[in-house]
């Protein structure tokens with residue numbers, strides 16, 4: 001289902017604004033496969049158990065469902081697949097928001113363990129930001145959900161320690177992505193602009209005026225009709 005459509009990316013080793021980056025392996029903070037409408041919404045409204053993406057339905061992720069990355073043995077192996085499969089390699093932990101983890105009110109359900117069943121697709125420590133934290137939940141396949149009421153900087157520190165030297169993925173939703181980008185914590189971001197106009201929902205861009213000054217930005221449109229946008233944080237002096 002669409003609620004499972006939280007993808008991510010490659011074992012990039014992008015230099016940061018640091019003098020010694022060339023000799024020191026660094027854990028990067030990455031975002032992958034975050035799908036947005038032409039008007040910048042990463043989800044529609046209202047979110048619910050039946051419609052996790054609100055009125056957007058599955059339209060934000062149809063490009064990804066068609067790829068082999070998603071469909072496994074079937075699916076396309078072209079440019080969309082090449083971008084999509086960067087989601088996983090090199091990731092040692094994920095951070096997500098409370099509204100990605102579950103529908104409104106999940107905190108009132110002591111048995112809620114996320115959308116993804118007994119073996120979630122993260123396979124790493126996964127940190128859920130929420131103002132109503134609960135004890136960790138160990139799932140099959142290497143995913144342990146940890147619940148944190150913490151600032152983005154504190155959450156990233158915890159995730160980085162758990163990632164064992166690998167990169168940390170910010171898995172969404174829109175609010176958490178926006179907060180981590182605004183705090184200057186994101187090294188590489190891959191967005192996928194889907195040719196639909198949602199008109200309402202939660203926008204990624206609010207409060208991020210002049211973001212382009214901090215990132216090298218590339219765009220690639222593919223035959224499916226989406227545009228892949230990559231934002232790579234500039235090194236010092238650029």
Ligand SMILES: NC(=O)c1ccc[n+]([C@@H]2O[C@H](COP(=O)([O-])OP(=O)(O)OC[C@H]3O[C@@H](n4cnc5c(N)ncnc54)[C@H](OP(=O)(O)O)[C@@H]3O)[C@@H](O)[C@H]2O)c1
Nearest residue numbers: 034035043097098099100129130131150172173174175176
């Ligand atoms: N388009 C895509 O590719 C994509 C990817 C992932 C998810 N999504 C969708 O995006 C939607 C979720 O996005 P969203 O913007 O509504 O919410 P979100 O970013 O998933 O979560 C925001 C919530 O997380 C909690 N939170 C955030 N920062 C916190 C902090 N520093 N400390 C403690 N708690 C914190 C708060 O919840 P509480 O106060 O309730 O605890 C906050 O309301 C869902 O529909 C999901 O399916 C889309």
